[in-house]
Amino acid sequence: MTEHPQWFTSSYSSNGGNCIEVAVNLVATYGIVPVRDSKNVDGPILDVRTAAFSAFVAGVQAGHLGPL
Known part of the structure; x- marks a missing residue:
């Protein structure tokens, strides 16, 4: 992979650090969305x-996943 993920956390993430980060810059080239734990950026x-x-995302927006 020649491109590197450009990580970001949603502006809706205000839950005390229990967030994920995504890198949507790889969607067009590779057809993937890398996801990682924002508290463990060197992790998997x-x-x-x-x-x-x-x-x-559609399931979350529609409320199909329910409260955690």
Whole structure:
């Protein structure tokens, strides 16, 4: 991979640091959305296919996942 992830945390993340970071700059080239724990930036990265990530976001927005 020649591009490096450009990480960001959602502006809606104000829950005391329990956040994830995503790097959407790799979607067009690789068809993935890398995801990592914002508290452990040197830890593992999960590469989620674009369609799966979109379905996850749609489910959250629709309230289908319920409270944690």
